[in-house]
Amino acid sequence: MLLGFHLAGTTLLLCYVLLSCASEHDKRKGVIIQSPSKNADGAISVMRNDAKADDGRPRAVARRRKVKKAGSRRTNDTGCTRLGGICQPNRFVCQGRYLTDKCSGPKTRLCCMPVGAWSVLCAGHYNNRVRSCDMHGCGTFNSRGGLNRTVDLVCADYAAISAPFSGSLAGPVSQKDAAGFQYDGVKLVNDEHCVKIFNIRPFRYTGMVALGEPLGYVLPLQEHFAGITSHLKLQMCDGTDPSPFI
Template sequence: MAAMLLKVGFIAALMAGCVLPSCAVEQKTRGSGEPQSPNKNTDRDIKVRKNYITANDRRPEAATPRKKVVKAGRERVSPGLRDDTSCTRLGGICRPGRYICQGRFLKDKCSGAKGRQCCMPVGAWSVLCAGHHNNRVRACDTHGCGAFNAKRVNSLHKAVDLVCDDYGIINAPFTGSLAGPVTRKDPSGNQYDGVKLLSDVHCVKIFNIRPYRYLGPVAQGDALGYLLPLQERFPGITSHLELQMCDGADPSPFI
């Protein structure tokens, strides 16, 4: 019995001596193939990323599309289109300036092309001299003629003389506002006094009258004053007032 136990122990010891070296070899083989610790892997990943970023920094950045910038500078603002109402409410008609206007063209009253102008009709004003049926232009007498552009001593007559009675009432030819006294002198030194009357369309100076007032609104046909006599200074002259447009134009189409 003892001999058998001794024999079994010897066999077990012999087997243990063979198994342990093989396990050590296997363990060594496994150890060489196992991955590194997580800390080492993290350090390696950081280094790889750093190198990747450094390499990318050396590359030129992709050009981003640039928006086209339009230099505005000083923009030209085109004026808004005008309306023909400015002309029609005054009784005019908008038409190209190349056509004949029996009255007078007014600028900047019509829409559309620049050549379109407002044509005001003839006879738009009322009679200035009370007691007369029409505005009669002074004919030629010993002291000259009363028509527009009539020859004077050293110039042309840039007004129209309308026949009136001495001290006769002078009425407003159109609705507007009185804009103060006016005065003019002829080459001989004679002075003529009067008043200025203006509206949205017209502006006139009426000489050789004594106004009732110099400022304020007036309606067409209202009394402005009375005619001053000329016979004392110019014997034989036809009594008249002098009607002059503020811009020197011919007032004949309106009277």
Template sequence: MRLLLRVCFIAMLLVFYMLLCAEMRKEEEPLNSGKSTNSIIKVRKNYTAANDRRPENVTLRKKVRNTGRKRVSRGPQSDSGCIRLGGICQPNRYVCRGHYLEGKCSGAKLRQCCLQAGAWSVLCAGHHNNRVRACDAHACGAFNSKRGNGLHKAVDLVCDDYSVINAPFSGSLAGPVSQKDPAGNQYDGVKLLSDVHCVEIFNIRPYHFLGPVAQGEALGYLLPLQERFDGITSHVELRMCDGSDPSSFI
């Protein structure tokens, strides 16, 4: 009987011990899981902090610096633009028997295109040169002279009524042109263009509106301006298609 009681007592102690161990394990598990979670968070923080210094940031800064630099404008890479105009590229300190044009020559800025005087032939037959119309009772014929509220973006060359007008350079006729002044008067003409130049010639009656022409070839005749405007100097109006000054070519 005593032996049975001892066995029962020992069994109860073992059961109690097992229950106590089980309770202790349950209490330790959340603590351990908290530690593991904290360690994972710390590892992630450390990984993020370590990767904050990424090489992409350095690359972006370099790009910003490069785009912030000023670009240096370069001139022409060759002298072909000047040569096609019949000019010579040389330092502008040299004497030029004509006019200098900028932006047509390679090299230093002081190296410019020298266009010889009289690069185009005389437009009005019977005249020895292209003479710009002076000021008369109606207006002045120089480029950028005042015309009403604006400026004259062409050059008027003196010519006689009904005189033959010759082509200033070789090229092709590109159809009729016309314009009106502030008073409503209409002026007719023709467009002449080549690989280098493009001009509109007004106050003439063309023989043809299309087709190739050679330098010095007759284009038409001057319309009688003096019959319409008393006291005006008869002239042919020469206008560059881009509105630039043709004075250096005539």
């Protein structure tokens, strides 16, 4: 009887040991099975990171190509720069004067010429002095209620007039004032400036002239306007104010 109980206990103990070994084996197997999945996730994660890195590289290349393409645009502003100006949008302030058709690109890009004084026009004067007000009016631009589109420079009757800049003579010009009096003169142009000089008797009306070369002489005004300050008249061909250049 005791032997039977002993055998039964031994059998139960053996079964318990076998079951324990089987359970431990299953756990180890589960770990082994799960490990590749973790590695797979890691591999997937790495692959995704690599994919992101690969996706970033083409975009960087595309940006570089775009910048290179934008930088390859060429401008031709030599018409402005050879005159000493700079091309810029016309919304910017120009201390001198804007010239048209000298810059490439949109029409809003204009050539800004710096303020550069012309040479003295009237012989015997050290500067170009604007006529002040007298009994017949004033010589500043837009005086007389905006009707005066010229600038009057003080100059004695019959005084010699010199070219304020080098250029070419472009024929005779004339202008009538509000009273009907006619002023005659000549047009002087170059790549930068175009000006009409009135109330002078030109020596000639065509041909090239150099800076300071005699153009003619001032006509007297006293017999028509007693007490007026003797002067010549300057008018820009486009109607703008010539004051920055004199």
